[in-house]
Amino acid sequence: MQNYLKRLAKENPEIVTLENYGLSYEKRNLTLLRISKKNEHNISKPLIFVDSGIHAMEWIGPSQALYIINQLVENPKNSYLIEKVDWIVIPLLNPDGYEYSHTTNRFWRRTRSKGEKCDGVDPNRNFDIHWMGAGGSSKECSLFYAGPKPFSEPETVALSQAIHKYANRTKLYLTIHSPAQCLLYPWGYTNDPPSNERQLHDLGEKVARAIFAVNATTYDIGSSFNTLNPAAGSSRDWAYGVANISLSYT
Ligand SMILES: [Zn+2]
Known part of the structure; x- marks a missing residue:
């Protein structure tokens, strides 16, 4: 994955910039890709921020992120997508857990920070927004353990900083x-519904229709709490509620 990203940046220096935005608990690089037609000379352009792989075992996410990168950078038919919009893509938010899910435990979800009885924290319960609320667990060995405190994990701190850095022009x-x-x-x-629920739902419907048109795959649209499960302390709630990105989705 790292080699592919490095090669892309080397072969497309006018479009792609690689940036290490932090280190994981086990000191792996946390890497983001900036994709920008003019390589950020125009810093007023709107921006789309995509990430994946916060849950280690969800391998299809990083693959999907790499596919998005591939289509934006290497498919000339899509060049219009980077004409007026800049992109940031983070293909792998939790590299320690991802590695562990390959070497040791295929169903590993959490980070790999040292615990007393059990290692790791659910990073998508660790953000400092209604931390340890509905859907987060205080039990160290739970899959949904929210951590000893908000932002206890270097991976969630680094992601929040990256989101924050670009938040003023991030539209999605x-x-x-x-x-x-x-x-x-x-x-x-x-x-409770978010304040712009109508807008969030309408865009969701549009996306779902576009997805259905390809392979007749159906997607449900709604708030996380009402549609899938309660999940306090997620990156999505934080991006929406703290970084004020009004279109925030999982
Ligand atoms: Zn997940």
Whole structure:
């Protein structure tokens, strides 16, 4: 994955910039890709922020992110997609867990930070927004363990900083998970609707129709809490509620 990203940046220096935005618990590079026609000379362009692989075992997410990168950079038919919009794509948010899910435990979900009884934290419950609310667990060995404190994990701190850095021109935040066929918008901590629910739902419907048109795959659209499960402390809720990105989806 790292080799592919490095090669892309080398072969397309006018479009692609690689940036290490932090280190994981086990000191692996956390890498993002900026894709920009004018390589960020025009810093007023709107931006789409995509990430994946926060849950280690959800391998299809990083593959999907790499496919998005491939289509934006290497398919000339799609060059119009980077004409007026800049992109940031993070294919792998949790490299330690991803590695562990390959070497040791195929169903590993969490990070790999040292615990007392059990290692790792569910990074998608670790963000500092209604932390340890509905859907987050205080039990160290739970799949949904929210951590000893908000932002206890270097991976979630680094992601929040990266989101924050580009937030003022980010029009859309999308974090890719699997396997549910859902487009989820905030909130994860409460069943109260987000303030722009109509807008979030309408765009979700449009996306779902476009997906259906390809392979007749159906996607459910709704708030995370009401459609899939309660999930307080997620990156999506944080991007929406703290970084003020009004179109934030899982
Ligand atoms: Zn997930």
